[in-house]
Amino acid sequence: MELFLNSAESANVNPEKLMPMADAIARFVADGAEVVIEGFTHLISFAAAHEIIRQRKRDLTLCRLTPDLVYEQMIAAGCASKLVFSWAGNPGAGPLYALRRAVEQGLPHPLELEEYSHFGMVARFQAGAAHLPFLPLRTFTGSDLPRVNERIREIACPYTGERLATVPALNPDVAIIHVQRADTSGNCQVWGLLGVQKEAAFAASKVIIVAEEIVDEAVIRADPNRTLLPGFIVSAVVHEPWGCHPSFAQGYYDRDNDFYVAWREISQDAAKLAAWLDEWVYGVANRAEYVRKMGDALTRLTARQQMSSGVNYGY
Amino acid sequence: MATDPGYSPSELMVSAAARELRDGEVVFVGIGLPNLACNLARRLHAPNLVLIYESGAVGAVPERIPVSIGDPALVTNSIAVASMSEIFYNYLQGGKIDVGFLQGAQIDRFGNLNTTVIGDYAHPKVRLPGSGGACEIAIHAKRVLCIAAQSKKSFPAKIDFVTSPGHLTGGDHRQRLGMRGAGPQRVITDLALYDFGTGETAGEMRVTSLHPGVTLDKVRENLGWEPRVAAELATTSAPTREELRLLRDELDPGGLYL
Numbered sequence: 001m002e003l004f005l006n007s008a009e010s011a012n013v014n015p016e017k018l019m020p021m022a023d024a025i026a027r028f029v030a031d032g033a034e035v036v037i038e039g040f041t042h043l044i045s046f047a048a049a050h051e052i053i054r055q056r057k058r059d060l061t062l063c064r065l066t067p068d069l070v071y072e073q074m075i076a077a078g079c080a081s082k083l084v085f086s087w088a089g090n091p092g093a094g095p096l097y098a099l100r101r102a103v104e105q106g107l108p109h110p111l112e113l114e115e116y117s118h119f120g121m122v123a124r125f126q127a128g129a130a131h132l133p134f135l136p137l138r139t140f141t142g143s144d145l146p147r148v149n150e151r152i153r154e155i156a157c158p159y160t161g162e163r164l165a166t167v168p169a170l171n172p173d174v175a176i177i178h179v180q181r182a183d184t185s186g187n188c189q190v191w192g193l194l195g196v197q198k199e200a201a202f203a204a205s206k207v208i209i210v211a212e213e214i215v216d217e218a219v220i221r222a223d224p225n226r227t228l229l230p231g232f233i234v235s236a237v238v239h240e241p242w243g244c245h246p247s248f249a250q251g252y253y254d255r256d257n258d259f260y261v262a263w264r265e266i267s268q269d270a271a272k273l274a275a276w277l278d279e280w281v282y283g284v285a286n287r288a289e290y291v292r293k294m295g296d297a298l299t300r301l302t303a304r305q306q307m308s309s310g311v312n313y314g315y
Numbered sequence: 316m317a318t319d320p321g322y323s324p325s326e327l328m329v330s331a332a333a334r335e336l337r338d339g340e341v342v343f344v345g346i347g348l349p350n351l352a353c354n355l356a357r358r359l360h361a362p363n364l365v366l367i368y369e370s371g372a373v374g375a376v377p378e379r380i381p382v383s384i385g386d387p388a389l390v391t392n393s394i395a396v397a398s399m400s401e402i403f404y405n406y407l408q409g410g411k412i413d414v415g416f417l418q419g420a421q422i423d424r425f426g427n428l429n430t431t432v433i434g435d436y437a438h439p440k441v442r443l444p445g446s447g448g449a450c451e452i453a454i455h456a457k458r459v460l461c462i463a464a465q466s467k468k469s470f471p472a473k474i475d476f477v478t479s480p481g482h483l484t485g486g487d488h489r490q491r492l493g494m495r496g497a498g499p500q501r502v503i504t505d506l507a508l509y510d511f512g513t514g515e516t517a518g519e520m521r522v523t524s525l526h527p528g529v530t531l532d533k534v535r536e537n538l539g540w541e542p543r544v545a546a547e548l549a550t551t552s553a554p555t556r557e558e559l560r561l562l563r564d565e566l567d568p569g570g571l572y573l
Binding site: 148260 | 346347369370371372381382383384385386387389390391396397398399400403404407408427431436437439440441442443444445446447448449450451454455476477478479480483488489492493494
């Protein structure tokens, strides 16, 4: 049993959490680390992924329900040696060809797979967040998945004897979570699709919050039901407007579906993909430069307004 | 094809799938044709259909055709947005989902689905996306509808990998393993409609209806096994003018899926 004695190292007492993406990645993403960039189609931090590529991190274990374009780019750039996942496609637009090259042909180098269903991955994060060694769940019955993943196991219910599937806790070294707004302590709020970010963050040793907007703590306190995570579990806060493109941020900008469709052709050809990385990742110093390069797309993708009414928090 | 029937195979599949849905049901929606079928049913005979997407949107009323399972249009004006832990533990495993839609690269005669690999798992010929939520939808939805274009390749005698369980080896195999959901009840292809039989042959696909202009021979040519056939074989109703208008003018005007 581990003991928590070193509370002075807790994320809460560090007043200097707000930092550029380059610093956050350099400090909290080590070669060989188990890394989670979550966000189920919504709020995916491509900005963080691109900085990890630029810093040429290696031998990462990438965990995520849907590797999506974000991990495919990291895999193609040579950052990953292992992928833990549950659905690997280009959502709504076809296969992930570069990921397939890695799995089917070992190019640019082999990629180890550890595969679950969505429910399995969700339960892994949930167990990790709750400091449980595993969680039982009702799935995988009759499926071949347990045959190819020995970490999917069974337990007898201690009350009824019923056989239940189990998955082990997932406790990544670092979770990178994009949010609509955060204060400089890392208290952060999201709306729209919630995915599994809360569980992933609580499961991780370190949490990097990337925000569309940095707001005053009073903005957070005015609407506490919308808060995803408290700042005291957050290690770094990065301000990165448009940091999710081509993914989306509800109320800020739409998913760039044209890009997802265009990616089909880019990822089909290793040379084209390398050229894309050269231009859009290695060729820019940071996200701000990427956003300037987006040009007219910004107007096309900017969200229209549909405001929600406030509620009375008084008593 | 002898004459142009005035609709595409996809349009027929979507209209047939929509007619399987009853008003007030709670449906776990997949992207593509299932999404069109659910939204078509909601505009016609099932205005109270509750659309749930695995991304967490509950009671979604998308104004535009969602381009992915997590489109922002699913959130705007929905009833609720649930975390994925809630979606899988409470909604799905909790037994709140009436209908699940599944598609597969391979489907066998018992409705078992493969979306994982073609060939050997360790050295696949083609690496497919994997389960996503399909495995648990197959287990927990009260009933499952499958949509797939039919060919010998996509409906082989034996699939390379069981990602999501159908009726496994047939009969009451599912119930014996403790699954609460009834499993696949219909398969909707571009040639025919199937149910899963009764009695001795329960759990095995059975042709119940041929699409207009399709012969039983054509169905046989595009299956990896000799199919069971219902005693009274129906002809699938063609999409109505109103269904086609909604699909073409409102639900998928860009022809993204049709």
